[in-house]
Amino acid sequence: MRLNKQLKKQDERTTYNPSFEEWLNLFSKEPTSKELDDMENEVRKNKPQNNPYYQPLRGA
Numbered sequence: 001m002r003l004n005k006q007l008k009k010q011d012e013r014t015t016y017n018p019s020f021e022e023w024l025n026l027f028s029k030e031p032t033s034k035e036l037d038d039m040e041n042e043v044r045k046n047k048p049q050n051n052p053y054y055q056p057l058r059g060a
Contacts, residue, residue, distance in 0.1 A: 018026075031039070
C-alpha cells in the first residue's frame with residue numbers, strides 16, 4: 001500500500017517535462033537588488049575557516 005503511493009508520487013514527479021523555454025526561464029531570471037544585497041551580506045558574514053588570521057586585501 002505505502003509502496004504503491006510512493007511509486008505514484010515518483011511517477012508524478014518524473015512525468016513533468018517542461019519545454020526548453022520554460023526550463024530556461026527558471027534559471028535565466030536576473031536576481032533582484034534585494035537578493036543581491038542578501039547574497040553580499042551572507043558573504044560578508046562568512047569568515048575563512050582554515051586560517052582565522054587571513055586578512056583579505058582592502059581596496060586600493
